Amino acid sequence: MEILILATSIVVGAYILKSRDQRQRIALLGSHLGRYQIERLMESLTEGYLRCLGEDNAERRQQIWSLLDSTEEKLSAQFDSFAAEFARVDAADARVSKLPVAIPFAHKLFPAATFDLREALAIHARGIADVMRNDAGRSPKAKAFTMSAELFLMQHTCHWFCKSKTVASARMLARHKTSYEQLLEAVSPATRRAYAALTGQ
Numbered sequence: 571m572e573i574l575i576l577a578t579s580i581v582v583g584a585y586i587l588k589s590r591d592q593r594q595r596i597a598l599l600g601s602h603l604g605r606y607q608i609e610r611l612m613e614s615l616t617e618g619y620l621r622c623l624g625e626d627n628a629e630r631r632q633q634i635w636s637l638l639d640s641t642e643e644k645l646s647a648q649f650d651s652f653a654a655e656f657a658r659v660d661a662a663d664a665r666v667s668k669l670p671v672a673i674p675f676a677h678k679l680f681p682a683a684t685f686d687l688r689e690a691l692a693i694h695a696r697g698i699a700d701v702m703r704n705d706a707g708r709s710p711k712a713k714a715f716t717m718s719a720e721l722f723l724m725q726h727t728c729h730w731f732c733k734s735k736t737v738a739s740a741r742m743l744a745r746h747k748t749s750y751e752q753l754l755e756a757v758s759p760a761t762r763r764a765y766a767a768l769t770g771q
Contacts, residue, residue, distance in 0.1 A: 599656075619638065619718060621634060645721075646698050653692050664686050664687040668684060670734065670735055689768055694723070697720045716756065720757050723753045726742050
């Protein structure tokens with residue numbers, strides 16, 4: 571009986587610590603994201619892409635693509651500012667655990683099994699900007715597909731920081747019917763290489 575009580579106490583204690591750690595992470599990220607309209611612009615883009623791809627009239631479709639180009643520019647500029655601002659966060663507070671499940675303060679207990687969110691956000695900022703400029707000459711449809719992947723991978727990284735990789739991947743699959751592996755395949759080659767080098771994925 572004493573062993574059961576001890577085990578229960580350990581589990582409850584770990585849950586409380588994990589919840590506290592995650593609340594702090596969510597608050598930290600939210601305090602920076604809250605100054606921008608990144609989420610609203612992301613929603614406008616993804617909805618716009620779907621509307622444009624379903625538009626039969628070529629002239630109307632081109633008008634929508636032009637509007638979306640403007641939204642992409644705004645989003646890229648805001649994300650650049652956000653990433654630059656978050657880069658000033660203390661290094662210890664920006665560590666992300668590579669472990670598949672959330673362990674309280676894993677970034678402090680296992681520092682070798684972490685990566686720096688500040689560097690990840692810089693990778694995402696470059697990826698979004700590169701796709702927005704379209705130096706690769708992608709077609710509007712291909713550009714929309716790659717931009718969506720860049721944005722979803724960035725969203726996955728933020729959820730990973732706040733919760734865990736497993737939770738982030740489950741959310742991505744539930745919300746966008748896309749696996750983490752599919753996201754990595756769909757982003758630009760430069761983003762894929764940089765992200766893999768940083769996260770070891």
